[in-house]
Amino acid sequence: MPAGGPDSRVPISAMTRRQLAAGVAGAGALRAAxxxxxxxxxxxxxxxxxxxxxxxxxxxxxxxxxxxxxxxxxxxxxxxxxxxxxxxxxxxxxxxxxxxxxxxxxxxxxxxxxxxxxxxxxxxxxxxxxxxxxxxxxxxxxxxxxxxxxxxxxxxxxxxxxxxxxxxxxxxxxxxxxxxxxxxxxxxxxxxxxxxxxxxxxxxxxxxxxxxxxxxxxxxxxxxxxxxxxxxxxxxxxxxxxxxxxxxxxxxxxxxxxxxxxxxxxxxxxxxxxxxxxxxxxxxxxxxxxxxxxxxxxxxxxxxxxxxxxxxxxxxxxxxxxxxxxxxxxxxxxxxxxxxxxxxxxxxxxxxxxxxxxxxxxxxxxxxxRNRALFWRFEDKLVKTPLSYAVRQGKWKLLIVGGQRRLFDLEADESESADVAAANPDIAARLERRLRAWVERLP
Known part of the structure; x- marks a missing residue:
């Protein structure tokens, strides 16, 4: 019988079949991943x-x-x-x-x-x-x-x-x-x-x-x-x-x-x-x-x-x-x-x-x-929104609307009801410096 004919086939055990099946399933899972x-x-x-x-x-x-x-x-x-x-x-x-x-x-x-x-x-x-x-x-x-x-x-x-x-x-x-x-x-x-x-x-x-x-x-x-x-x-x-x-x-x-x-x-x-x-x-x-x-x-x-x-x-x-x-x-x-x-x-x-x-x-x-700084600038004359700027970093947010500066502690005051700039002048000044530097880099 020529090599490779029916009598030369090697029997595949049940264990081998399971291994082959697992290999095929694993390859499918890998492709899916x-x-x-x-x-x-x-x-x-x-x-x-x-x-x-x-x-x-x-x-x-x-x-x-x-x-x-x-x-x-x-x-x-x-x-x-x-x-x-x-x-x-x-x-x-x-x-x-x-x-x-x-x-x-x-x-x-x-x-x-x-x-x-x-x-x-x-x-x-x-x-x-x-x-x-x-x-x-x-x-x-x-x-x-x-x-x-x-x-x-x-x-x-x-x-x-x-x-x-x-x-x-x-x-x-x-x-x-x-x-x-x-x-x-x-x-x-x-x-x-x-x-x-x-x-x-x-x-x-x-x-x-x-x-x-x-x-x-x-x-x-x-x-x-x-x-x-x-x-x-x-x-x-x-x-x-x-x-x-x-x-x-x-x-x-x-x-x-x-x-x-x-x-x-x-x-x-x-x-x-x-x-x-x-x-x-x-x-x-x-x-x-x-x-x-x-x-x-x-x-x-x-x-x-x-x-x-x-x-x-x-x-x-x-x-x-x-x-x-x-x-x-x-x-x-x-x-x-x-x-x-x-x-x-x-x-x-x-x-x-x-x-x-x-x-x-x-x-x-x-x-x-978590401590990144996010910046905004916005104005809309049609609806009379004055030129406004904002920066948020951590729990602090500085907002400037029409030239008026406000500082909010968003963790303590999510509704922005209390301006705490006077009580935190260093934080307000630091955020304003960051905001001005960002504005200077804008197109």
Whole structure:
């Protein structure tokens, strides 16, 4: 019989079979461990620090976000680099403070022709794409209306949503922040027209993206427009809150709709077997707009924090943030380490930036950055916000509004009710020196 024929085969024992099976299983586990995780980033719009059950709300119903907090890490000192949406989104996508992105305030109609996120600033989507990820944006853009600034030119392989800042959720016509009175809805690079309540359509689109993308990895940025005004929700979302004051019921319905979208995304991931291979981050671009819209001030909540959108008080810049990172975060963990939206480019996309740090140590239970300094500068003449500066380091925060200096001890006084500069002159002076040095380095 020639060598290698049937009679030359070596019998395989049961033990050998088990060893081979274990080797195959081990190789599969190793491949799974090496597989790049999917990354889903969900950004709410104007969601206040106290608007979720896991952050103390007694009126809003947010079971899916509360469950996400229980499954992962909840941040109690997570900040936006700006108290308004456009610069906050610029900071999130570039890892840079607003003054380095070309977007320092809300993009409005006067910016339609040329304003937008600096073309010299690569985005998180650019970094993910270079790492072999498919990239998608579903929802609100608000970083430039003209063609060179649009999502498909800024690292995203696909886009479904609207370009401007605010739309009517039923007609999808712009009510501000670009192309007022016109539709700004796009699918890919082409204008698109849809019918229905936009937040519901968005949730369905996110689920379809997950279900149609089994070839991993992907980066999905869901820029959800709620609970930003206008105050609109279908009857099905309002009905559970009928006992409330009417406007408050609509706001609670909008928060519930946002929460349900997070739940739908999770369910889609679980159905497709992707839940334990996906990093899920939920955050808000800034605090609730109670200072800008006095009639609607009681609707949203910044919890115990003072101020709101358009201000550098805590209520304008500190917002909810939840992270579930399989194999890294621990269920029910909470961190008080200061962080902000600029940190997510280095943390998730692995690209170092001037204004962000890698939070993987914090995600795993560490305390990196606990004593870091965070800086802000902001002004908006339309809503009469004077030139304002702030720096936070450790428990101390120095705030300068219209030239008036205040110092707060955030550990003892989270609501910023007591100016303690007179009692701590050395600390106030040190922080002001740091702030001035930072301002001098700005473009």
């Amino acid at each position: 090496r597989r790049k995780p999917n990354v889903i980033l969900i950004l709410a719009d104007d969601l206040g620090f106290g608007d979720l059950g896991c952050y103390g709300s007694k009126t809003n119903r947010t079971p899916h976000l509360d469950r996400l907090a229980a499954d992962g890490l909840r941040f109690t000192n997570h900040y936006s680099p700006s108290p308004v949406c456009s610069p906050a989104r610029a900071g999130l996508l570039t890892g840079l403070a607003p003054d380095h992105t070309g977007v320092t305030g809300v993009l409005r109609e006067e910016h339609d022709a040329a304003g937008g996120l600096s073309l010299q600033s690569p985005t998180m989507a650019d970094h993910f794409r270079r790492r072999g990820y498919r990239t998608a944006l579903i929802g609100k853009w608000h970083l430039g209306m003209s063609e060179p600034f649009r999502p498909m030119r800024r690292g995203f392989d696909s886009f479904w949503g609207f370009l401007n800042g605010v739309i009517d959720y039923n007609t999808h016509v712009s009510t501000g922040g670009g192309w007022r009175g016109r539709r700004t809805t796009f699918e890919g690079a082409e204008p698109a027209v849809w019918a229905g309540y936009f937040p519901d359509l968005l949730a369905g689109q996110a689920v379809r993206f997950i279900e149609s993308n089994r070839a991993e990895p992907y980066f999905l940025y869901v820029a959800h427009p709620l609970p930003h005004l206008p105050l609109q929700a279908p009857e099905k979302w309002i009905e559970p809150f009928r006992g409330m004051q009417p406007d408050r019921a609509v706001y609670a319905a909008m928060v519930a709709c946002l929460d349900a979208a997070v739940g739908a995304i999770r369910e889609a991931l679980e159905r497709r077997g992707q839940w334990d291979r996906t990093i899920l981050l939920f955050a808000s671009d800034n605090g609730w707009a109670k200072q800008v819209t006095p009639a609607f001030a009681p609707l949203g909540s910044n919890g115990p924090l003072r101020g709101g959108k358009y201000e550098l008080y805590e209520g304008g810049i500190r917002a909810p943030c939840l992270l579930r990172w399989p194999g890294v975060t621990r269920p029910g963990d909470v961190t008080a380490s200061p962080s902000w939206l600029c940190d997510w480019v280095p943390t998730l996309a692995g690209h170092a930036t001037a204004d962000g740090i890698d939070l993987r140590d914090v995600a795993a239970g560490g305390s990196r950055g």
